[in-house]
Amino acid sequence: MTSITKPQWPFYAAWIILTGLCLPVAFLLSIPIIKSITFFIGDHITVGGVRHITEDYLFAYILLSVAGLLVGLVQYALLRRYLLQIGWWILVTVLGWTVGYLLNDGLMQVVSRLWSMEVYFNGHWSEYVIFLLLGLSIGFWQWLVLRGRVPQAGWWIWANITGWALFALIYVNADRLGIELFVLESLPGKFLAVALWLLPGCTTAVTLAFFFNQNLEAELQPL
Numbered sequence: 001m002t003s004i005t006k007p008q009w010p011f012y013a014a015w016i017i018l019t020g021l022c023l024p025v026a027f028l029l030s031i032p033i034i035k036s037i038t039f040f041i042g043d044h045i046t047v048g049g050v051r052h053i054t055e056d057y058l059f060a061y062i063l064l065s066v067a068g069l070l071v072g073l074v075q076y077a078l079l080r081r082y083l084l085q086i087g088w089w090i091l092v093t094v095l096g097w098t099v100g101y102l103l104n105d106g107l108m109q110v111v112s113r114l115w116s117m118e119v120y121f122n123g124h125w126s127e128y129v130i131f132l133l134l135g136l137s138i139g140f141w142q143w144l145v146l147r148g149r150v151p152q153a154g155w156w157i158w159a160n161i162t163g164w165a166l167f168a169l170i171y172v173n174a175d176r177l178g179i180e181l182f183v184l185e186s187l188p189g190k191f192l193a194v195a196l197w198l199l200p201g202c203t204t205a206v207t208l209a210f211f212f213n214q215n216l217e218a219e220l221q222p223l
Helices: 009-041 054-079 089-114 117-146 155-173 187-220
Strands: 044-047 050-053
Touching: 009 054, 009 187, 044 054, 050 054, 054 089, 089 117, 117 155, 155 187
Parallel strands: none
Antiparallel strands: 044 050
């Protein structure tokens, strides 16, 4: 299902850099979107009988949907030369990002019913769970497109989980180490901020290289 020519290093560099750039770009694009929504529906929204601040309640959903769309478009543009029939990639990527956050919301509801929200938020567990569920969801939905097209496609799910687990480790523990991730005057902060955005792209790029090498070897095997 792949072309006989496997990608060269510029493909993987573009995959890592562009996937990473989609995250901060999505954040910037989400700001005017949430402002427009707030302008039309007001500063507060009622969901399930509970009144919320519109911007606080909807921003994460908008951010992850926009990020999923950007990542899906970028990755599809890179992959379509090497994988056939992956038009669903954009849609499943959007689903992966949004469903991952919805899973976190659902888990919060279960915890709140059985125990208390303090259990969920104690010790930064909630932040780890958010990113792990995000990696699991993205990996699973994209795996649905990859299966049957690349060998051992199940590794794709683990690649996404690993990338987002590393993301969580840096994000959650930066404050404990006294590092301000997004303070430009801080050299460690700048280094870790860059690493933060690139990690999911790095783990998936390594896995893609494995897929393409395995597939090319299989195609070159004599019958």
